[in-house]
Amino acid sequence: MAVTTVSTAELAPRAHPVRGRRWRPGSAAAQLFMIVMAVLWLTPIVFSFYIALRPKSETDRLGYVSLPHHLTLQNFTDAWTQSDMWRFFLNSVYVTVPAVIVTLFLASCFAYAVSRLSLRFNIPLLILFTAGNLLPQQVLITPLYRIYLAIHLPVWMTGSGLLYNSILGLIVINTSFQLGFCVFVLSNYMKTIPREMDEAAIMDGASLWTRFWRLTLPMCRPALAALATLLTTWIYNDFFWAITLISTGNKRPITSALANLQGQFVTNQNMITAAALLAAIPTLVVYLLLQKQFIAGLTLGSTKG
Amino acid sequence: MLTRRDKLTVAAMIGVPLLLDAAFVWIPALASVFLSFTKWTGVGSLHIKPCSEFPSAPGIPQPGCLYGVQNYKQAVTIYPDFWPAVQHNAIWLLVFILIATPLGMLFAVIIDRGIKGSRIYQSVLYLPVMLSLALIGIIWELIYANNYGLINTVIGRNGNDNLIDWLGNPHLNLWALLVEASWRQAGYVMVLYLAGLKAVDPSLREASLVDGANPWQTFWRVVFPAMRPINIVVLVVTVIESLRAFDLVYITSKGNPLRGLELLSVAVTQNIVGETQRIGFGSALGVILLVISLVPISVFLYQTFRREER
Numbered sequence: 001m002a003v004t005t006v007s008t009a010e011l012a013p014r015a016h017p018v019r020g021r022r023w024r025p026g027s028a029a030a031q032l033f034m035i036v037m038a039v040l041w042l043t044p045i046v047f048s049f050y051i052a053l054r055p056k057s058e059t060d061r062l063g064y065v066s067l068p069h070h071l072t073l074q075n076f077t078d079a080w081t082q083s084d085m086w087r088f089f090l091n092s093v094y095v096t097v098p099a100v101i102v103t104l105f106l107a108s109c110f111a112y113a114v115s116r117l118s119l120r121f122n123i124p125l126l127i128l129f130t131a132g133n134l135l136p137q138q139v140l141i142t143p144l145y146r147i148y149l150a151i152h153l154p155v156w157m158t159g160s161g162l163l164y165n166s167i168l169g170l171i172v173i174n175t176s177f178q179l180g181f182c183v184f185v186l187s188n189y190m191k192t193i194p195r196e197m198d199e200a201a202i203m204d205g206a207s208l209w210t211r212f213w214r215l216t217l218p219m220c221r222p223a224l225a226a227l228a229t230l231l232t233t234w235i236y237n238d239f240f241w242a243i244t245l246i247s248t249g250n251k252r253p254i255t256s257a258l259a260n261l262q263g264q265f266v267t268n269q270n271m272i273t274a275a276a277l278l279a280a281i282p283t284l285v286v287y288l289l290l291q292k293q294f295i296a297g298l299t300l301g302s303t304k305g
Numbered sequence: 306m307l308t309r310r311d312k313l314t315v316a317a318m319i320g321v322p323l324l325l326d327a328a329f330v331w332i333p334a335l336a337s338v339f340l341s342f343t344k345w346t347g348v349g350s351l352h353i354k355p356c357s358e359f360p361s362a363p364g365i366p367q368p369g370c371l372y373g374v375q376n377y378k379q380a381v382t383i384y385p386d387f388w389p390a391v392q393h394n395a396i397w398l399l400v401f402i403l404i405a406t407p408l409g410m411l412f413a414v415i416i417d418r419g420i421k422g423s424r425i426y427q428s429v430l431y432l433p434v435m436l437s438l439a440l441i442g443i444i445w446e447l448i449y450a451n452n453y454g455l456i457n458t459v460i461g462r463n464g465n466d467n468l469i470d471w472l473g474n475p476h477l478n479l480w481a482l483l484v485e486a487s488w489r490q491a492g493y494v495m496v497l498y499l500a501g502l503k504a505v506d507p508s509l510r511e512a513s514l515v516d517g518a519n520p521w522q523t524f525w526r527v528v529f530p531a532m533r534p535i536n537i538v539v540l541v542v543t544v545i546e547s548l549r550a551f552d553l554v555y556i557t558s559k560g561n562p563l564r565g566l567e568l569l570s571v572a573v574t575q576n577i578v579g580e581t582q583r584i585g586f587g588s589a590l591g592v593i594l595l596v597i598s599l600v601p602i603s604v605f606l607y608q609t610f611r612r613e614e615r
Binding site for chain 2: 027030031033034037038041042043044045047048051059063064065106107109110112113114117119123125126127128129130131132133134135136137138139140141142143144145146147172173175176177179180183207208209212233236237239240243244255256258259262263269272273276277279280283284286287291294295298299
């Protein structure tokens with residue numbers, strides 16, 4: 001069976017049409033359609049920037065759809081200083097960085113074991129992980145909530161003394177939940193690496209760990225980079241786990257904290273929007289710098305031939 | 306072949322991830338099934354005895370007990386949010402299948418043909434995929450706002466006497482959120498199909514065109530069937546995403562689900578984070594979600610792992 005994983009280069013649009021074409025009305029219509037759609041697609045984002053840049057007093061007087069008298073960053077600085085935004089960002093870092101690293105590490109280990117060794121339960125194990133990642137989170141949440149309340153940990157580890165309402169708890173659930181997808185992608189990727197490499201290393205007396213860590217893992221770098229980008233975005237954007245498993249407002253990562261800020265700034269939509277856009281900065285950085293990695297990650301798991 | 310040390314390594318490499326996946330994904334999923342047959346407020350312990358053995362007296366909290374299929378019965382008969390939620394989840398799925406998916410596919414086909422500016426179109430159209438749904442909910446409020454909003458101003462319905470309450474009106478708000486959700490979903494589908502289209506052997510398309518088929522026929526009779534694996538992935542993603550729909554409703558409703566926006570996922574959450582927890586009832590709703598989601602999951606697993614068994 002051939003497993004094709006899409007490399008980042010293949011994901012770029014074709015430079016040339018499949019065949020040379022004369023001008024046809026079809027392409028003009030397509031061009032027009034895409035222009036309209038692109039404008040529609042950008043409108044909400046551009047519009048929200050525009051509102052965030054205007055003082056509330058002005059939009060209260062003139063409405064949102066009006067020419068600007070003042071454009072100012074005041075809403076952004078106010079949103080930042082009048083809330084604990086730095087703390088929410090820090091929480092996001094504390095959750096996202098360890099969760100991404102641990103998920104990739106554990107998923108690589110697991111994927112290596114099931115794709116390189118002929119174990120009896122390879123396929124059932126892979127099915128278990130893949131299916132687990134596809135479950136809606138809400139299927140798990142009720143028992144998970146009780147489990148989190150039941151697991152007691154030393155206060156120095158979690159602050160709350162429980163897995164519930166702790167940063168560690170969020171790392172654990174994000175890691176466990178995303179493992180399935182990464183195992184699926186990485187095991188497919190590792191199958192495309194020739195087995196002969198492993199066999200040669202065995203002749204040289206390399207241990208299993210050396211073969212995994214020194215030989216296989218470096219060859220998975222493109223897949224790991226794509227997955228890291230994707231996981232960072234997903235975990236950073238997580239809303240559900242943090243809303244249900246964190247009860248204290250100032251322990252929430254930034255994405256879920258937007259729900260608190262919405263309550264705090266309830267009378268000032270311009271400032272809420274500014275806060276939301278500030279929260280999007282890391283994802284926008286990923287978008288600008290790592291677009292291809294992100295897309296590659298999304299499609300890595302889906303194209304199998 | 307494996308030394309003793311290698312065997313220990315393998316055990317750890319498999320054991321640790323398996324333990325996490327079991328403890329925090331599969332045990333909760335199975336526990337949902339068990340808890341759905343109980344009645345429990347989360348206060349006091351859970352007994353493996355029928356509820357009839359614990360007389361309920363006012364003021365004395367009943368301990369957890371076995372409740373049979375009563376939770377399911379209550380859900381479908383007296384729980385007011387249940388049928389609206391089912392209906393809304395079904396509408397969500399239909400809109401994703403009938404609008405967001407074809408739109409995403411169309412974007413992919415046009416971009417794949419390499420029209421001028423296709424790189425820019427691609428970047429613009431998938432930008433929403435990177436944004437969190439919480440952020441999407443917040444920025445779309447500006448579009449839908451009653452007096453100041455973009456739509457009401459443009460169509461001249463922003464006076465207090467004639468305004469359209471897009472997010473508050475229970476007949477409109479689901480559709481308003483579906484526009485937001487499709488705005489994101491179409492870009493996701495586009496990215497998947499772009500990869501799918503590139504995986505199709507170009508000679509198939511050429512051959513079909515040489516045989517005299519027009520591009521429309523070529524796409525539906527040759528290219529689309531050749532993308533079967535991607536079609537299944539898109540189908541699975543579509544169903545699962547419409548069952549998971551939660552964040553947009555939560556943000557738009559400011560935590561207190563508005564009428565017109567009832568969803569199964571929201572109902573599950575309300576039964577555990579509310580002041581009176583109904584663990585058994587919430588689990589029963591979760592199990593209903595589980596059963597529905599197992600259909601696309603099985604299709605995907607069958608398609609993916611069938612060939613490996615051989």
